[in-house]
Amino acid sequence: MAEGGDSGVKEKPHKKELSISEKIEKAVALKEDGNQHFKSGDYKDAVKKYNYALLYLKGLGEDPTSQIVPGVKSQSLTKSQKETRNKTLFACYNNLSGCMLKEERWDRVIRHATSALELQPEGNSRTFYRRGTAYLATGNLDSADSDLKRAAVLSPNDPAVNKQLIELGEKMKEFRKKEKEIYSGMFVRKNKITVEKN
Structure with missing residues (x-):
């Protein structure tokens, strides 16, 4: 060689x-x-x-x-x-x-x-971990969630997978918080418009 x-x-x-x-x-x-x-x-x-x-x-x-x-x-x-x-x-x-x-x-x-x-649809933990990490980095949280959870099932004690799952959890909380703010802002504006009309 x-x-x-x-x-x-x-x-x-x-x-x-x-x-x-x-x-x-x-x-x-x-x-x-x-x-x-x-x-x-x-x-x-x-x-x-x-x-x-x-x-x-x-x-x-x-x-x-x-x-x-x-x-x-x-x-x-x-x-x-x-x-x-x-x-x-x-x-x-x-x-x-x-x-x-x-x-x-x-x-x-x-x-x-x-x-x-x-x-190989069953893949292995690394395949799902890598794709899940890429989805997480690009903001595709649903796909990241699916792949990282599959990686965790295949390798439950893998620290890299668990670290990504923690990061995913934080990004999902952040996303839900922003979503809640957007919807509550829409609700407040709608009520304000209704009150002004009356």
């Missing part, structure tokens, strides 16, 4: 047609390289590796993301290949959401976590 966690795998798919097994192997190796970059805090290179891994998997089997690439035809996979493809796709999307979380690129956190959950 090359220095820095690189396996020496060529990142960009070649023009030469690779077999399904070769594409899956290259995608898995690139995902592992991405994991090494992620662990070392090199999110830019991790993102690059995960994206290249996804390129190798586009169009393989019933990949729901293959519709993104026009002209790519699905290829049949064995049961084992499907499992490896789905596991690798999920990991890449989930880890991309983690990279984007570190960079506070909330729209991309949501997009990548959602792609991961389309592959």
Whole structure:
């Protein structure tokens, strides 16, 4: 293995047609390289590796993301290949959401976590935590509530999840207070107008 966690795998798919097994192997190796970059805090290179891994998997089997690439035809996979493809796709999307979380690129956190959950709706606590955190940061409190509560069910003792739930609770209280002020202000103005008319 090359220095820095690189396996020496060529990142960009070649023009030469690779077999399904070769594409899956290259995608898995690139995902592992991405994991090494992620662990070392090199999110830019991790993102690059995960994206290249996804390129190798586009169009393989019933990949729901293959519709993104026009002209790519699905290829049949064995049961084992499907499992490896789905596991690798999920990991890449989930880890991309983690990279984007570190960079506070909330729209991309949501997009990548959602792609991961389309592959595995049960997800894992990190997937729901990341998307819930992004929803919270963008003010989508209902979606944040749903995702963070799901993350808490999956990992009840996770301090990061519990911290976000506390922040969510505070933002919801603040939102309700502002909402109450708006509605009470509307009620007072309506009564004032009614009194003036009389």
